[in-house]
Amino acid sequence: MQPPTVPVENFIILSAVLFIMGILGVLVRRNAIMIFMSVELMLNASNLALVAFARQWGDMGGQMTVFFVISIAAAEVAVGLALIVAIFKTKKTIDIDELNTLKG
């Protein structure tokens, strides 16, 4: 007997919830690292949606896209953490509200 499969809607609802949590995290958090982690949550929510749709369409393209997204996320981490370290050295804080020299 075939085990019952989870319908695609459930995956999409879960991924939408995770994505919105990510957006809220970016908007509410003040710590650069936490913002950055929220962005990662958004990316992983998208990965879940991609994989779910790939199963729905019976197409490997979506799963392949996930690998690209993962490597892009890794590249962003490399540059992002370097920037955070650099700014911590000059400012001694990574609270984004303290980044207020530029105004006009």
Added chain:
Amino acid sequence: MIDQAALNLGAALPATLLAFGAAILFVLDISIPQERKARTAWLAAVGVVVSLVISLLQINQQETAFFGAFRADSFTSVANIAALITALVGVIGAKDYLERAKIQRGEYYPLLLMTAAGAMFMAAANDLVIVLIALELLSIPLYVMVGFRRPEPRSEEGAMKYFLLGAFSSGFMVYGIALVYGAAGSTNFTEIFERVRFGELLSPALMLIGIGLIFVSLGFKVAAVPFHLWTPDVYQGAPTPVTAYMSVAAKVGGFAALLRLLTVAIPTFVVGDLVIEPNQTLIVHAAWQDLVAVIAALTMLLGNFVAIVQKDLKRMLAYSSIAHAGYILMAVAAAGSFTVVANDFGDTTVTLTIAQEALQGALIYLLAYAFTNVGAFAVVMCVEREDGSGTEINNIAGLGQINPLLGGAMTVFMLSLVGIPLTGGFVGKWFVFLSSVNAGLTLLALIGVLTSVVSAFYYLRIIVKMWFETGDFAPFAPRMLLLAIGFCVGGTVIVGVLPPVVTNLVQYVTAAALR
């Protein structure tokens, strides 16, 4: 075994060459001693010129590469030319500037080549995955370049803001891609087009939300309102050559990908059924047109009005670049109209003439804007002091008397940004307004004309300051930077005085892009 004919590396040569060249240059740069970093600049410039020559030679090409994910057509070539011109000025203009600011680090040049390759891949994208990767190839090196004046706090702060918002916007891009993929079952533009045309979407709502999210992300990149908030801070904080370069390259990439996506994949995406009588001709508006038109109007209004009150040249040019994004978005919105003709039996045929005109307008605008804006920022590089200060509008006072050549060049750029006839800016605006009137967006065109009048106020103020006020400073004017500025003046004037040449070229190109 890889099918070489479908891979077709030769057709994608300008972009791949630049990307590989950048990777090799990173390695070569290690062996170049610190006091001779100018060599890295020259090597980078050679790479850009080679790629530019290949793009010019390939202007007639109509091919696909990378198994249909990459379109190497004339549209790609023209966008490549705009990106490469900017990169060339970005490299040769930055050489002496970085030396003077004591940030002559060799990484600058390969990073710049990478972003140029990213913009070129975006223009050629025929698949959402390529759009995503190219967008990141364009963005990630730019985050580093903005923070290049490290440990200067303003530069670092700009980089941080740009990075956080850029990463945030790529989150939207990825989720949008997931939804479009879910709706259409493919990431390939041609296949999405087929699915939309034959109504085989899983759900039009998913498609609409997905397109909206991708639009948000590209809106961040091209600095459209309400996603523009990072622009003034980042443009002010970044070293001026980086600002000059990114203000154009990111827009070329962003708009090229947006136009590709909207005109190749979903030009005929309407929600609901189309009601048409036999023998009737209808102008139909795609589902995304209204959204783009509203954003274009907001962008033009906000950009121009806020630019008036700016006191810093770089911030003023930042708001001006937001405004110009609005004008180009106007052409993007115009690309959402298409004509449906029904024959005696009610069979319909769709023609995309209006979209073709709009594409043409957007390309001409981008070309003119590339020359003008890079040139204007290059003049700011001359006015600026060694430590990056002195970019207030008052600091440019008297430039016309101190150095008439620089003053004259800045005058040309300002006139072109206003859109005075005989400059590139005028030709660009003319075509953009024309295409939006033809697409039935008269109100939008009206807003465009009125905001152009408003913009004259703050651009002409710079000209008055330069020629009718006195100042006392010695502009920084190394030979290569002057050469770059001269090149930009030449480009601005040629696009302005020889519209037939440019428009015939672009007309031909866009007809091919929508074949």
